Amino acid sequence: MTFLQELTQNLKRNIREYGMYIALFVIFLFFSVATDGMFISSRNISNLFNQMGYIAVLAIGMTLVIVIRHIDLSVGFLAGFLGAVAAIALTQWNLPVWAVIPLVLVFGIGAGLITALMVAKFGIPAFVATLAGWLIYRGALLQVTLRTGTIIIPNPAFNAIGNGYIPDLPLPNFLPGLHKVTLLIGLLAAILMVISSISSRRKKIEYDFEVSSKNMFIISLIFMVILIGIITYILAGYNGLSWTAVIVLGVTLIYHFLTTQTFLGRHIYAVGGNPEAAELSGISVSKITYIVFGSMGMLSALSGMLYASRLQSATTTAGTLFELDAIAAAYVGGVSSAGGVGKVTGSLIGAIVMISLTNGMNLMGIDISTQYIVRGAVLVAAVVFDVATRKRGI
Amino acid sequence: MAVTAITILTRFDAQKILGENMSVPILEMKNITKQFPGVKALDDVSFKVNRAQIHCLVGENGAGKSTLMKVLSGVHPYSSYEGEIYLDGELQTYRNTYDSEKAGIAVIYQELALVPEMMVYENIFLGHEIRKGINVDVNETIKQTVALLKKVRLEVNPSMKVKHLGIGKQQLVEIAKALSRDARLLVLDEPTSALNETDSENLFVILRELKQEGVTSILITHKLQEVLDIADKVTILRDGQSVTTLDNNNGEVNEDVLIKHMVGRSIENIYPDREKKSKDEIILEVRHWNAYDPRLERQILKDVNLKLKKGEILGITGLMGAGRTELARSIFGNTDGYRLEGELVLNGEPISFSSPHKAINAGLAYVTEDRKGDGLILIQDVKANITIANLERILTRGLFIDANAEIRDAREFRDSLDIRTPSINQLVLYLSGGNQQKVSLAKWLYVDPDIMILDEPTRGIDVGAKYEIFTIMNQMVDQGMSIIMISSELPEILGMTDRIYVISEGRVTGEVMTQDADQETIMRYATM
Ligand SMILES: Nc1ncnc2c1ncn2[C@@H]1O[C@H](COP(=O)(O)OP(=O)(O)OP(=O)(O)O)[C@@H](O)[C@H]1O
Numbered sequence: 001m002t003f004l005q006e007l008t009q010n011l012k013r014n015i016r017e018y019g020m021y022i023a024l025f026v027i028f029l030f031f032s033v034a035t036d037g038m039f040i041s042s043r044n045i046s047n048l049f050n051q052m053g054y055i056a057v058l059a060i061g062m063t064l065v066i067v068i069r070h071i072d073l074s075v076g077f078l079a080g081f082l083g084a085v086a087a088i089a090l091t092q093w094n095l096p097v098w099a100v101i102p103l104v105l106v107f108g109i110g111a112g113l114i115t116a117l118m119v120a121k122f123g124i125p126a127f128v129a130t131l132a133g134w135l136i137y138r139g140a141l142l143q144v145t146l147r148t149g150t151i152i153i154p155n156p157a158f159n160a161i162g163n164g165y166i167p168d169l170p171l172p173n174f175l176p177g178l179h180k181v182t183l184l185i186g187l188l189a190a191i192l193m194v195i196s197s198i199s200s201r202r203k204k205i206e207y208d209f210e211v212s213s214k215n216m217f218i219i220s221l222i223f224m225v226i227l228i229g230i231i232t233y234i235l236a237g238y239n240g241l242s243w244t245a246v247i248v249l250g251v252t253l254i255y256h257f258l259t260t261q262t263f264l265g266r267h268i269y270a271v272g273g274n275p276e277a278a279e280l281s282g283i284s285v286s287k288i289t290y291i292v293f294g295s296m297g298m299l300s301a302l303s304g305m306l307y308a309s310r311l312q313s314a315t316t317t318a319g320t321l322f323e324l325d326a327i328a329a330a331y332v333g334g335v336s337s338a339g340g341v342g343k344v345t346g347s348l349i350g351a352i353v354m355i356s357l358t359n360g361m362n363l364m365g366i367d368i369s370t371q372y373i374v375r376g377a378v379l380v381a382a383v384v385f386d387v388a389t390r391k392r393g394i
Numbered sequence: 395m396a397v398t399a400i401t402i403l404t405r406f407d408a409q410k411i412l413g414e415n416m417s418v419p420i421l422e423m424k425n426i427t428k429q430f431p432g433v434k435a436l437d438d439v440s441f442k443v444n445r446a447q448i449h450c451l452v453g454e455n456g457a458g459k460s461t462l463m464k465v466l467s468g469v470h471p472y473s474s475y476e477g478e479i480y481l482d483g484e485l486q487t488y489r490n491t492y493d494s495e496k497a498g499i500a501v502i503y504q505e506l507a508l509v510p511e512m513m514v515y516e517n518i519f520l521g522h523e524i525r526k527g528i529n530v531d532v533n534e535t536i537k538q539t540v541a542l543l544k545k546v547r548l549e550v551n552p553s554m555k556v557k558h559l560g561i562g563k564q565q566l567v568e569i570a571k572a573l574s575r576d577a578r579l580l581v582l583d584e585p586t587s588a589l590n591e592t593d594s595e596n597l598f599v600i601l602r603e604l605k606q607e608g609v610t611s612i613l614i615t616h617k618l619q620e621v622l623d624i625a626d627k628v629t630i631l632r633d634g635q636s637v638t639t640l641d642n643n644n645g646e647v648n649e650d651v652l653i654k655h656m657v658g659r660s661i662e663n664i665y666p667d668r669e670k671k672s673k674d675e676i677i678l679e680v681r682h683w684n685a686y687d688p689r690l691e692r693q694i695l696k697d698v699n700l701k702l703k704k705g706e707i708l709g710i711t712g713l714m715g716a717g718r719t720e721l722a723r724s725i726f727g728n729t730d731g732y733r734l735e736g737e738l739v740l741n742g743e744p745i746s747f748s749s750p751h752k753a754i755n756a757g758l759a760y761v762t763e764d765r766k767g768d769g770l771i772l773i774q775d776v777k778a779n780i781t782i783a784n785l786e787r788i789l790t791r792g793l794f795i796d797a798n799a800e801i802r803d804a805r806e807f808r809d810s811l812d813i814r815t816p817s818i819n820q821l822v823l824y825l826s827g828g829n830q831q832k833v834s835l836a837k838w839l840y841v842d843p844d845i846m847i848l849d850e851p852t853r854g855i856d857v858g859a860k861y862e863i864f865t866i867m868n869q870m871v872d873q874g875m876s877i878i879m880i881s882s883e884l885p886e887i888l889g890m891t892d893r894i895y896v897i898s899e900g901r902v903t904g905e906v907m908t909q910d911a912d913q914e915t916i917m918r919y920a921t922m
């Protein structure tokens with residue numbers, strides 16, 4: 001097989017995945033041109049990541065919920081409510097930040113487990129159970145903010161989560177204008193990526209397994225390194241990596257490994273692919289349901305804190321429509337409501353796509369009404385593309 | 395995707411067909427080639443069917459039978475294959491199944507396409523309701539339904555919900571539905587694999603009657619005796635090529651000839667020999683086992699007592715619906731939520747399994763009867779399906795899946811069970827029925843159980859693969875495993891087991907040593 005043949009075959013086989021990256025690239029290109037480069041400026045990209053954070057973590061959790069054939073509509077107001085709880089814990093209970101964060105995450109897990117109880121134990125459809133949750137958490141959010149209205153959070157450590165950046169080396173003369181620690185992290189990430197790819201390929205060859213040709217491998221490595229390089233360089237040009245970006249990347253990485261490399265991930269996708277078969281294979285469907293909704297609750301808590309921290313306050317409307325943004329991001333990222341299909345990395349990209357649209361159109365001064373229509377159209381287009389590419393070859 | 399289908403051609407009524415030139419074949423498929431990524435499913439196949447005949451299509455698993463019929467019915471649209479299809483001498487270019495249906499092709503799959511919650515008459519006229527103004531003309535619909543049901547000799551109330559009918563009757567409803575669209579060419583893809591003998595015979599009677607009325611049938615089956623009984627012509631496919639077409643009416647066809655063409659060699663012995671050496675040690679005992687279905691408020695198992703000896707193949711047989719599958723599932727973690735009474739004794743210890751997980755840990759495995767429904771995860775690949783019930787085997791540090799070990803193990807099973815797939819990364823969805831069954835077996839062999847319950851293990855499996863599966867079963871018991879084999883096929887129960895329990899209406903009505911048993915005895919117990 002010639003290199004070109006392999007390349008086209010590879011492209012064809014993974015069209016769905018590459019399609020998403022290509023779409024993202026086109027969106028970036030379009031907005032960069034349309035805004036005279038303002039969109040792609042370090043400052044804006046950095047800002048974009050921060051805007052995306054609270055939706056991205058929800059989208060990641062939502063991916064798994066949809067994979068196991070459920071839905072969670074309550075996450076938006078749960079996030080809003082738990083953000084308010086965090087604010088109250090900081091301002092009224094006077095708890096330190098290091099205690100508040102895990103506490104609120106645990107609350108989130110608890111809320112998720114209650115949903116799971118409704119779904120797994122009482123057999124209530126997730127749509128209905130979480131619609132009830134939507135109402136309840138909305139009410140709860142209004143109640144806790146009733147007396148005070150918006151709760152201002154005067155805690156710099158907490159507010160850094162949504163607004164701060166990782167510290168830099170105090171070397172003002174070395175590489176001025178660039179964030180050195182960010183560069184270093186990017187470099188390390190690239191090196192790690194190259195080493196692990198090479199060693200996994202080597203191991204495959206050792207076992208006499210099929211691998212892509214050497215040229216193909218090298219090209220894809222170079223491509224990945226360049227990509228990491230560009231992102232790092234752009235971010236380093238402003239304040240470096242934000243804490244939000246660190247959190248989102250961390251969550252993505254953990255969930256990516258959990259879903260692709262562990263038995264837990266296998267079990268989740270098995271339950272999504274065929275619950276009866278999974279149960280008869282010794283997998284407890286209800287246990288998986290608890291885990292997935294528990295994780296969704298935890299990520300809702302995280303999302304709520306990211307948002308509260310970003311606004312430096314808990315508002316009465318926090319969390320409005322988050323759930324729909326998260327669901328949209330997951331679908332743009334390629335999950336299927338038929339169950340068993342969808343990647344967390346896809347949903348991250350989906351979240352970036354959706355936020356880029358908002359951000360880019362804002363920069364272009366496009367009216368909010370048009371923005372909704374465009375985002376709706378993109379959502380439909382993504383899913384149509386998804387369905388069409390999946391159908392091929394059957 | 396579906397293994398089994400009935401396809402019907404309509405548009406002209408019977409008189410018109412009979413009036414047409416009889417020498418033009420009703421269907422001619424010329425030089426059909428169909429390629430999937432990594433697989434050439436059909437390789438220059440030509441296939442001709444004469445009017446008002448019953449034409450059987452046989453071949454090994456993966457030979458391309460279903461694919462050929464999917465090409466015919468437009469599941470694989472015109473541009474996706476090479477070659478031509480002629481219907482009554484006219485070139486056909488279907489873009490989808492709707493087109494073929496309009497041209498007279500209606501497809502009935504083994505996984506029947508009926509809506510369980512709807513009534514019989516609603517199902518039959520679904521999609522082409524008889525209208526009076528904007529309303530459905532219920533009276534006229536029922537009247538026509540009664541006529542159609544009479545044609546397929548089905549005596550049920552047209553207003554009954556389909557879900558209350560047995561599978562055999564549902565199949566007849568499906569045929570009635572096809573007839574309601576003036577069908578004239580039926581294609582049945584393994585219709586009898588889920589039917590008991592009575593239902594199968596009933597079906598054949600109807601096919602013969604339809605033949606008299608000018609309806610042509612194409613029938614796919616792995617049961618060669620059926621071919622001999624019913625076929626006018628039989629076409630054999632092997633590895634995506636049409637080997638030959640034989641005429642069943644002039645005595646040139648018998649089982650050996652068919653097998654020889656199908657597998658390219660003759661198979662002397664359908665049931666491989668085994669040195670029977672089961673010990674008297676009892677590994678599993680079921681005592682006074684009662685099961686109630688709380689939803690139907692019905693008792694489905696009544697005081698069942700049975701013993702499984704170490705190293706034996708124990709047969710459990712009976713008519714469909716006798717409660718065999720329910721027995722297996724109630725033991726294996728009771729996922730259907732029956733209310734159970736009675737005792738399980740494993741290796742002398744009383745035990746109960748509240749979930750399949752517990753049953754698996756105790757050394758049991760259960761290969762389900764319905765591999766697509768609750769056996770396999772069709773949208774996952776071969777290797778993931780093989781390892782799913784025992785991921786512990788490839789975990790590192792108790793959490794991470796060792797991808798290389800997984801590939802290595804999956805390949806080992808692919809080779810030892812001869813699973814025909816372009817790669818272990820192929821989705822199970824794309825495998826032929828027989829190879830899917832082998833994947834199910836591989837999955838449970840991977841668990842390395844002490845007791846393997848096989849529920850209809852040869853459903854939809856060709857003679858060669860059956861032989862292979864029987865050989866594997868023999869190897870399993872040689873290695874000390876004990877097998878419970880549930881089957882409605884009396885010949886294979888008699889050919890493979892050491893001892894047989896017969897179940898009828900939830901009760902054990904007979905226990906016989908296989909060497910003393912014959913079909914009549916078993917049938918007598920089964921209808922007791
Ligand atoms: N959609 C598909 N994608 C890829 N391969 C396919 C697809 N459909 C069928 N195949 C392959 O084509 C070959 C023929 O399959 P087909 O289902 O026609 O076999 P069959 O003769 O009906 O077998 P069986 O008796 O087991 O039902 C098999 O190797 C199968 O794996």
Ligand SMILES: [Mg+2]
Nearest residue numbers: 397459460827
């Ligand atoms: Mg088939």
